[in-house]
Amino acid sequence: MAPLYFHLPGNWLEKPSEMLPFYQKLTAGLADRAEVRLVEMSRDGLAERITGTPGVHILNHGRIEHPRSLNAGIAYVYPFWHLDPLGIRAFSSIGAVRFRAGEVDGEAAQVFFQRLKGRMVGGRISRYEQPPEREVLPKAGAAIFLQSEGHRVVGETLYLDRWTMVRAVLEAVQTPVLVKPHPRDFDPETGAKLEKLMAEFRHLSVTTANIHDVLQATERVVTINSAVGIEAYLYRKPLILCGKADFHHIADVVQTPQALQDALHKEVSGRPYAKYIHWYFGQQCLNAGAADLVDRAWARIAPLFLQ
Structure with missing residues (x-):
């Protein structure tokens, strides 16, 4: 399997203790499912580098649409996070998802x-x-x-x-x-x-x-x-x-x-x-404090290795 890259701020790579718990849990919890690599976030030419680098890419505060990348960021209210193919917050794909109250x-x-x-x-x-x-x-x-x-x-x-x-x-x-x-x-x-x-x-x-x-x-x-x-x-x-x-x-x-x-x-x-609050945060976002964080994140990440 190709590597799983986390594109993160450089100071987090120098001092892993400063890394937000969301990333600490994912990088540790996914290590037995993929070859996890941490790289410093550099936004210039990022989409082109993803295309030229096999593997899946998790982009901190990203806003790139690529078949092998997901964008991560806090979804307004901590501890809820986006892990999204389009972007975070206003640019996330949640906006295009139909909310069906009767199914909640x-x-x-x-x-x-x-x-x-x-x-x-x-x-x-x-x-x-x-x-x-x-x-x-x-x-x-x-x-x-x-x-x-x-x-x-x-x-x-x-x-x-x-x-x-x-x-x-x-x-x-x-x-x-x-x-x-x-x-x-x-x-x-x-x-x-x-x-x-x-x-x-x-x-x-x-x-x-x-x-x-x-x-x-x-x-x-x-x-x-x-x-x-x-x-x-x-x-x-x-x-x-x-x-x-x-x-x-x-x-x-x-x-x-x-x-x-x-x-x-x-x-x-x-x-x-x-x-709506339950649908948005509980179903569309990931809870960094939840026991199933790694499993739910992997459910979004794993299919991208097939692209």
Whole structure:
């Protein structure tokens, strides 16, 4: 059998103890099923090198479609991972898979949902560090979670830019609207634009509160494709996406300001949040903490050796 290559950051190869548990478990657990080789990730010409190098290739934070490679990365919420033929997050193949709620076990879904909700909501944790203080916010008709279009992935996947999105919401919703800037957006221009909008729209409030306080206060969530959309599902809050996402199946996806405004006034009920969370994380992703991690990963890897 040809080798199984893991393309990883160089510092992990120098200090294996720094390697994330997902890779530690896979490289050790698959050693008796394949010849595991660790190589430093170099993205330049990677697709061509894969073609010229027999074997299967696992690409950390990859976005390459090749019959002998899979892309790996954390799927928004740890310990869940993508191991995907197309990419990770917005670019993963999950977005093209049909979600059939009727085929998901309801009882198992509720157990899974409540366990994840208890950890995330009960622990007030999120993908990015959040303020520990609890803040009581005004009840809002919508909460908008911003991202930076300077981030390559956001710029490639948006249907509406953030300012068009914000203005469309403010014009359509007359009750309070909350806007939370991205915690890693330190661009003073973002703050300046938000100040101008607050002067124009008196019902706009900009907040840096903990995501969980914002989600608790709002009726709906609007974002391009932020991971907060997944967290909104844990609160059973209707989600409107203004960009490409692989968790779009029970959200409203809009591509124009008018479609966004229509979605804001749409009656929403009966969305199968628990079944979806179980389907997305439990069935489509891999759990790095699960006893069956190696077996489930191998089920995806093994067929690629036949290509």
